[in-house]
Amino acid sequence: MIIKQLSVFLENKSGRLHEVFDVLGASNINVSACSVADTSEFGILRMIVSEPEKARDILKEKRFSVNISEVISFVTPNTPGALARTLKVLSDTNISIEYLYGFSVGEKSFIALRSDNVEKAIMELQRHEMELISANDLYKF
Amino acid sequence: MNKSIWNPHFETMSREQMREVQSERLRDVVERVYYNVPSYRAKMQAAGIGPEHIQSIDDLSKLPFTTKQDLRDNYPYGLFAVPMSEIIRIHASSGTTGKPTVVGYSRRDIGVWSEVMARTLTGAGAGKEDFIQIAYGYGLFTGGLGLHYGGEKIGASVIPISGGNTKRQLQLMQDFGSTVLACTPSYAAYLAEAIEESGIDRKELKLRIGVFGAEPWTENMRREIEKKLQIRAIDIYGLSEIIGPGVSFECPHQCGLHINEDHFIPEIIDPETLEVLPEGELGELVFTTVTKEGLPIIRYRTRDLTRLNFGTCACGRTLVRMNKCTGRSDDMLIIRGVNLFPSQIESVLLGMDETTPHYLLVVDRVNNLDSLELHVEVEDRFYQDTISDLQKLRMKIQNHVESATGLSVSVKLVEPKTIERSEGKAKRVIDKRPAVWS
Missing domain, CATH: 3.30.300.30 (ANL, C-terminal domain)
Structure with a gap:
């Protein structure tokens, strides 16, 4: 249930984001989720991709600074209060959330979440019968 | 004979003997510039000094200073002390402001240069079995050719690849079995990085010594290069106005750079008051070249900041040592x-x-x-x-x-x-x- 996420350090320069996706596209790597955290000078691009290790090596070759970190991903109903119920499960057991990103379409919301204790978060969500997405489902395209 | 010292006579002589050698050569050079270079004569006359006032190195401080501006004012050949027919080489340093600084060498000067560079490379631990990859630029810059003469003089196999073209540097380093690398420290750091990236197995390289100079670098930088390249990194110092590389060099003890003071007499001055400072004090390094014919230079202000140490080194050399230069008064x-x-x-x-x-x-x-x-x-x-x-x-x-x-x-x-x-x-x-x- 642990999902490998790529983090790429980017300077705030026009064209850099495009370059990352261009490189990945040319290597036939699919991006299934992404988000950019930015400051005035630099940003971190986070992505869930097919073949994370291969993607990391390709980007490193192109002289990007890349790390792999672990996130979890789950589905909640696309209704008011649904995400709040899920997050309460985590906060009730003192699991901190570093960041999350998500998207809703139709009846479902998809969330990727980084926590200080990924294993414990997975356990708690499973115990409350939340719908987790497996790595294989996300990597494949 | 100690194999790691090229010229034991001059490199290990007593302070007393050295003072005699320097005094005799100083009298000679002062006469040469006074009678052959109008600009030096005019400056000395303005200071009320003639060759008769300079009897020993104790009189050195009576002489006026020379600066880079003097070289510019006399561009290109105004300070040369021999007819141009005696000059066999001209080098120039890139002027970041205005005209380049031009220096000329007589046949004997090239001989002196080879000698001091032979001492430098021997001091670094190189010998005739070595393969020296010279990645300093060849051309008007003195780095490439200076190392070249020294390498040939000690009988090493010289690889005159010059600077740049990193891929080729790595290939020849592997194929030719280079044991000594000579370049600027920043290029050495870059090459170390390039080796890491290229995936070359360090065991396939025979590199054991680095001879790095032409820019100031710190002890930390040295340790970093030594660790990454797995070599002993030796600092060398020189400037084209004095001769190019070969002015001073480190021995494997890496505790200061031995100045070839039988050719280049050092002084340390306070850059503000211009007073000569006592041994051990930090100040601006000043050189007087006593054997050069083409462009002898009197009390040249280098702008480099360092201190002198007259103690005998563990390597046996008595040549005065200067601290590694880590700053220039004009870099500041x-x-x-x-x-x-x-x-x-x-x-x-x-x-x-x-x-x-x-x-x-x-x-x-x-x-x-x-x-x-x-x-x-x-x-x-x-x-x-x-x-x-x-x-x-x-x-x-x-x-x-x-x-x-x-x-x-x-x-x-x-x-x-x-x-x-x-x-x-x-x-x-x-x-x-x-x-x-x-």
């Missing part, structure tokens, strides 16, 4: 009234685990206040994936620089390998402040 930046040498920044970065020695300082003036921005590359091993990791890294560098220099600095994190790597002398500072005309 004045930021909000505080003196800053770029080498201080390099030292801080190398002292931290989270940074690489590649950096760029950008100085500007915003609303009449000097601003200092430091660009540092972010490698993936220095952060995980959160903005707060990176902000912590920035703060840490800022704090380290501030406590080492007393200056607040704004650190800008940039992507790996985006700071320009140098194949010659590194460019570490961009000063955008408008020039102040006085």
Whole structure:
């Protein structure tokens, strides 16, 4: 249930984001989720991709600074209060959330979440019968 | 005979003998410049001094100084002391402002140059079995040819590849079995990085010694290069106005650079008062060349800051040692009234685990206040994936620089390998402040 996420350090320069996706596209790597955290000078691009290790090596070759970190991903109903119920499960057991990103379409919301204790978060969500997405489902395209 | 000393007679003579040699040669050079170079004669006459006033090296401080400006004023050949028919080589150093500095060598001068470079390479531990890859630039710059003469003189196999073309440097290093690498320290750091990236197995390289000079570098930088290249990195010092490389050199004890003082007499002066300072004090290095024919130079102000040590070295040499130069009085930046040498920044970065020695300082003036921005590359091993990791890294560098220099600095994190790597002398500072005309 642990999902490998790529983090790429980017300077705030026009064209850099495009370059990352261009490189990945040319290597036939699919991006299934992404988000950019930015400051005035630099940003971190986070992505869930097919073949994370291969993607990391390709980007490193192109002289990007890349790390792999672990996130979890789950589905909640696309209704008011649904995400709040899920997050309460985590906060009730003192699991901190570093960041999350998500998207809703139709009846479902998809969330990727980084926590200080990924294993414990997975356990708690499973115990409350939340719908987790497996790595294989996300990597494949 | 000690194999690691090229010329034991001059390199190990007593202080008394050295003073005699220097005094005799000084009398000779003062006569030569007085009678052959109008500009020196005019300066000496203005100071009320003639050759008869210079009897020993104790009289050296009576002579007027020579500066880079004197060389410019007499561009190109005005300070040469022999007819041009006796000059067999002309070199020039790149002038960052105005005209280049031109230097000329007689046949005997080239001989002196070969001799002092033979001492330098022998001092570094090189010998006739070695393969010396000379990655200093060949041409008007004295680095390439200076090393070349020394390498040939000691009987080593010289590989005159010159600077640049990193891929080829690595290929020849592998194929030709280079044992000695000669280049600028910043290029050595770059080559070390290139070797890592190329995936070349270090065991396939025979490299054992690095002979690095032509720009100031710190002890930390040395350790970094030694670790990465797995070699002993030796510092050499020289400037074209004096002869080029070969003015002074380190022995394997790496405890100061032995000055070839039978050819180049050093003094340390206070750059403000111009007074000669006692042994051990930090000040500006001044040289008088006593054997050169083409361009003898009297009390040349190098702008390099160092100190002298007359103690005998563990290697047996009695030649006076100068400390490794880590700053030049004209490299010095004045930021909000505080003196800053770029080498201080390099030292801080190398002292931290989270940074690489590649950096760029950008100085500007915003609303009449000097601003200092430091660009540092972010490698993936220095952060995980959160903005707060990176902000912590920035703060840490800022704090380290501030406590080492007393200056607040704004650190800008940039992507790996985006700071320009140098194949010659590194460019570490961009000063955008408008020039102040006085």
